[in-house]
Amino acid sequence: MNSPDLKSVCGCCSIKELCIPAGLAEEEVLLLDQHMNHRRTVRKGDALFRTGDAFRSLYVVSAGLFKTSMLHEDGRTQVTGFQMTGEYLGLDAISSGKHHCEAVALEGGSVCEIAFDQLESLGQLLPNLQHSFHKSLSREIVRDQGVMLLLGSMRAEERLAAFLLNLAKRSAHRRQSDSELILRMTREDIGSYLGLKLETVSRILSRFHDQGLLEVQGRHVRILSSEGLERIIRDH
Amino acid sequence: MNSPDLKSVCGCCSIKELCIPAGLAEEEVLLLDQHMNHRRTVRKGDALFRTGDAFRSLYVVSAGLFKTSMLHEDGRTQVTGFQMTGEYLGLDAISSGKHHCEAVALEGGSVCEIAFDQLESLGQLLPNLQHSFHKSLSREIVRDQGVMLLLGSMRAEERLAAFLLNLAKRSAHRRQSDSELILRMTREDIGSYLGLKLETVSRILSRFHDQGLLEVQGRHVRILSSEGLERIIRDH
DNA sequence: CGATTGGTTGAGCCCATTCAACGAATGTGG
DNA sequence: CCACATTCGTTGAATGGGCTCAACCAATCG
Numbered sequence: 001m002n003s004p005d006l007k008s009v010c011g012c013c014s015i016k017e018l019c020i021p022a023g024l025a026e027e028e029v030l031l032l033d034q035h036m037n038h039r040r041t042v043r044k045g046d047a048l049f050r051t052g053d054a055f056r057s058l059y060v061v062s063a064g065l066f067k068t069s070m071l072h073e074d075g076r077t078q079v080t081g082f083q084m085t086g087e088y089l090g091l092d093a094i095s096s097g098k099h100h101c102e103a104v105a106l107e108g109g110s111v112c113e114i115a116f117d118q119l120e121s122l123g124q125l126l127p128n129l130q131h132s133f134h135k136s137l138s139r140e141i142v143r144d145q146g147v148m149l150l151l152g153s154m155r156a157e158e159r160l161a162a163f164l165l166n167l168a169k170r171s172a173h174r175r176q177s178d179s180e181l182i183l184r185m186t187r188e189d190i191g192s193y194l195g196l197k198l199e200t201v202s203r204i205l206s207r208f209h210d211q212g213l214l215e216v217q218g219r220h221v222r223i224l225s226s227e228g229l230e231r232i233i234r235d236h
Numbered sequence: 237m238n239s240p241d242l243k244s245v246c247g248c249c250s251i252k253e254l255c256i257p258a259g260l261a262e263e264e265v266l267l268l269d270q271h272m273n274h275r276r277t278v279r280k281g282d283a284l285f286r287t288g289d290a291f292r293s294l295y296v297v298s299a300g301l302f303k304t305s306m307l308h309e310d311g312r313t314q315v316t317g318f319q320m321t322g323e324y325l326g327l328d329a330i331s332s333g334k335h336h337c338e339a340v341a342l343e344g345g346s347v348c349e350i351a352f353d354q355l356e357s358l359g360q361l362l363p364n365l366q367h368s369f370h371k372s373l374s375r376e377i378v379r380d381q382g383v384m385l386l387l388g389s390m391r392a393e394e395r396l397a398a399f400l401l402n403l404a405k406r407s408a409h410r411r412q413s414d415s416e417l418i419l420r421m422t423r424e425d426i427g428s429y430l431g432l433k434l435e436t437v438s439r440i441l442s443r444f445h446d447q448g449l450l451e452v453q454g455r456h457v458r459i460l461s462s463e464g465l466e467r468i469i470r471d472h
Numbered sequence: 473c474g475a476t477t478g479g480t481t482g483a484g485c486c487c488a489t490t491c492a493a494c495g496a497a498t499g500t501g502g
Numbered sequence: 503c504c505a506c507a508t509t510c511g512t513t514g515a516a517t518g519g520g521c522t523c524a525a526c527c528a529a530t531c532g
Binding site for chain 2: 070072073074076077078080091092093094095096100101120123124127130131134135136137138139140141142144145146147148149151152153154192193194195233234236
Binding site: 422423424434435438439441442454455 | 480
């Protein structure tokens, strides 16, 4: 499970402040470490789990970008999120013991895995870990409800503006540029996430480009005016 | 906090199988009991908490029906859920220590309150409680993602059909009729939750009535053909 | 009683979709 | 290496579903 030659993998991890170890004491991280399966690499297109799979483990993205999609009985499918480094995958599966969505890598990367029963046992020993896990679950609820607001009350332009600003903010938080974005997902993925058709996504990106808000070249997007994007959201 | 004259309130509660005590041993329920503030009554229109309030406690509906709404900075507002007996209120606030939505009673009722720090401490003592709490959080995530699917990929008729079937299912689970519904919320609340305008909600209820799927008289709705409603969802 | 709130229905409009054509990039097998 | 298929993205024209605006009714309340 753990690499015996390394005292602590999590303790040396470059994203530890974004990830489960955030806020834990050094000796707590050491203990956590022993229960983690570290940095399993995934290639673009790989599925970490699929809808209906039995739930055993949670994953945290350590590198790369993932998307999660729900499949409804009747063929309908909806992208429910794009996960960057430090974000959990599989939280929805705790409720019923099976996964309600599938998680697919949008680029090569890696994940850290922890068996959920072990995480719960560790939580009994480490109140800090328990609390930060609760915050992560709650943060996912807030995020999902934010998307509900977006889907329920915003028009297409506003949705896309909010999406781009959100990506930029999360990139910046990970010490990447907050204006230079590389959309690793297709227009269809974006549309599915935002409740729009891919043509609409494409059209609105072009419109933003024409308005001088963005530079768009395929999947390379540079935000020229985040104020302009924010104004679109504010002005309904 | 607790009523000293009662050995166990939760243990005698009529909805204990729907609520926090579900799956706990008798002595665990006794311990839980001592940390709960039981059955605070609320009147129609009362707010349990409002957006921005400091987070101290979680609530569980013990009687009545609540709605939660998010308020966006720019006046936009969105109903994020309707909570029936046994369902938590306030889970979104764990993430940041303040409430991201407001919870308002749609009819007279009552809630049980538990200070969150005490719930976490109890969780350290009672792994069963810890686990069932995790399942509740995860269930809320699944629910929210289900609404994302609804808002992102269903048309107005399908949304309303899904909404009515969901209400009916949850009512039946609480030993109420699964065909006789009383909509305690306004058409505007329903519309906000489903990403529709109130006129659209009204029109579609009338359409369902004309099609013989429902009997509609104001807020009293009788489902005449749940198969018909399911077919609407299935036939896109 | 008038005022207010909640609900229904109609007419016209607009935003996003549908349908379609086309171009660019990538990959594959001969 | 090229021919070809496939995937992804862009853009145009026409359509339609839900919205906007508006009028009206019913129930409730001070």
